Amino acid sequence: MVLLFFLMLAIGSGLGFSDFPRVRLVGSHSRCKGRVELWKDEQWGTVCDDHWTKEAVAIVCQELQCGPVVGVRAGRLYSPKAQEDQLMWNLICQGTEESLADCKEDVVKCNDHEEDAGAICEETQVLDGLRLVDGPGPCIGRVEVKYAGKWGTVCNTGWTLQDAKVLCRELGCGRPILTKGSCNKDQEGTGNIWPGQVECQGSEASLNDCPFALMGKNNCSHKDDTWVQCEERFALRLVDGGSNCSGRLEVLHKGIWGSVCNDGWGAKEDQVVCRELNCGKAESQKSRARKSFGHGKGLIWLDDVHCKGKETSLEQCKHRFWGYHDCTHREDVSVKCFGMPDEQGEPRQGWET
Structure with missing residues (x-):
């Protein structure tokens, strides 16, 4: 849930969506380790390992609200590998930047994705709770997540079968039956709507293990709250x-x-x-x-x-x-x-x- 922390900051300080983190770690079952990808020029690209250091990894760990640096790793070791036509950024970081996007770009380009950079940060748990509410049982209802003591709904934009699989598994329910339903008027939530797009692979044990990616301006209302139905617990x-x-x-x-x-x-x-x-x-x-x-x-x-x-x-x-x-x-x-x-x-x- 990378974006939840920054959402709270944005509400309190008037920050725009351009201030949200524009980095993610992909190719593993954890949001705190994987191949480094940066959102730039309205698309995701990998980061070259030419100038990749522990200090650069520390920027990523801090930006994603993970723990301290555990290791610097080659991005090619994470699967699936980046697509051949995916852009690559060759960055030079001093280690004092607040965001990876603040690092300078080297004029020298990288040759191929064999030079992709990876990062391993200490795992942290962002979510304080997860539930399905307003349904007839514990395995069907509106998706709500708890962060910093506050519950919020999840916009169904970008919600996938893989996300629902992880949610149902974490709640101790069976496989998902309805994965991306919209709520009826009397089932709509109130309060916060988190603007994060979950990117689960489907095999994670918890939504805490799934990265959240930038999805642009949040135009969701509670009419777009995600409704999920899982098979009942045995x-x-x-x-x-x-x-x-x-x-x-x-x-x-x-x-x-x-x-x-x-x-x-x-x-x-x-x-x-x-x-x-x-x-x-x-x-x-x-x-x-x-x-x-x-x-x-x-x-x-x-x-x-x-x-x-x-x-x-x-x-x-x-x-x-x-x-x-x-x-x-x-x-x-x-x-x-x-x-x-x-x-x-x-x-x-x-x-x-």
Whole structure:
């Protein structure tokens, strides 16, 4: 979130968008290391390593609000490599400049991108929080980020599938379903709208690891707030058994509860369910009626589930593709556990991340 810090400064001091950082580090999973690129003449170009020093790297680290310099590295080591027709700037920095854009340009040009400069700064966390709000669940809603104790919305200009993948993963949700929706009038946010364009590759663990690039003047209103829908977190429950630790097994997928077929189901699978719900050990199937909790309705999500017995979640066990089965609800799985409550006195419902 490189631009968030400078947005706060701009609000307080009347700075224009030309005062925002015009440098980024690309080609890694971190905004604080990578190939150096500079925004100049209305386009991004690489920086030549002819005069590249630790002092020059320090300028970049400071401008991106990263920590101190860790190392000076060749930019060609980061993938993907710069395009052949991308401009190159050969800069001479004294180390006292406030921005890389303030460094003088050498009249001697670089030959090719094998001479691109790289930088490694100490990692810092810029975001204080991330959430989806005003939706029907924790995995769908308007994107909001928290910086310096203040929440703000994110403009959907430049928002991509890769950004949504990282967001959903960080929130402990499944894959993104709707990645760049706009909010309805009653779903629009208030307050700050961050003018940063996220540039995630999709494999990052957190939005804090994604660089933010300059996107020009921010013409966004809250009508442009980003709305994202992810698949729901995996969850399971036992129903119609009189307690949270016994009943017919149901799992949540795509926001819909469905049952599980008992083909191949046995003691190991029972134990995984009881463990995940924090309900102690599973009662032996021989000591109870297998179909004592009635038949479900609606979808049958899972079939041919096979666990090793040590999994912490049923989600980790092998099974057919979601929704593929050759069963009826007469074959719904039921589970009965001894029912040891957790520290709060209630069994877990499989929503922790």
